[in-house]
Amino acid sequence: MRGERPHVSVVVPAHNEGQDIIPVLDRLFDAVRLPCEVLIVVDDGRDSTVPVVAEYALKEPRIRCVVNTYGHGPANAIRFGIDAAASAVAVVTMADGCDDPRQIDDLARLVDRGVAVAAASRYMAGGQQVGGPVIKGMLSKLAGRSLRVLAHTGTQDATNSFKAYSTDFVRSVGIDSRAGFEIGIELTAKAKRMGLPVAEIPTIWLDRQAGVSSFKIARWLPEYLRWYRFAFGRRLTAEQIRARGLRARGESGD
DSSP states (O other): OTTSOOSEEEEEEOSSOGGGHHHHHHHHHHHOOSOEEEEEEESOTTOTHHHHHHHHHTTOTTEEEEEOOSOSSHHHHHHHHHHHOOSSEEEEOOTTSOSOGGGHHHHHHHHHTTOSEEEEESSSTTOEEESSOHHHHHHHHHHHHHIIIIIOOSOSOTTOSOEEEEHHHHHHHOOOOOSSSTHHHHHHHHHHHHTOOEEEEEOEEEOOSSSOOOOOHHHHHHHHHHHHHHTSSSOOOHHHHHHHHHHHHTOSOO
16 A cells, blocks of 8 residues: 555566566566565666556556666665665565565565575475576575585575565675675575574576576676685674675775
């Protein structure tokens, strides 16, 4: 309802999706039952997604398109979207329809119950990945399962972007990623280093049926490895984690 504070903010990074985003939005609004806002985040006001979402918003007031001012790329779009979220829970999902929107409510309710990160897991019992690059899938599965066993991260799918977050948690530790979709593993690793609970539910991920994926494994792999290593170590406070990120970027603040 208009004027009602959303229970969950759904953050959708988008890049020139055009008309392809319409069936994804139809499924999302059909599936989500919690009071929500849907933030479609683009890097440029000329993105082909913008006019499509503007027209969609005429019939669906819970959606709005926002232009990311943090810099180009999915990491900055997700970071901008979470900062713009009006609710205590942010769920990140993709614009290509690969994620199951019926699980958004369940992920959000896990955060309501006290977890910092709730992951939709392709690699736990009941989960599945259908399609997608084979090498990417193998590396993702190896990373997720080894982190669960060796670092006790609480999920077998740390790399999946389809996750719900406590916005208070995210804002306390900050997001250091500036490249691709490594935010999922970054925030999972940070929650683990703080000793905060992480939970998961099984999901079935389907490779996109329209358009071209923007995932760039060779360019982003070093960032994934950085956060994989970060998951191991002694407990840290949010202030210590944020300070480490600022030092790594050579910044005094965001």
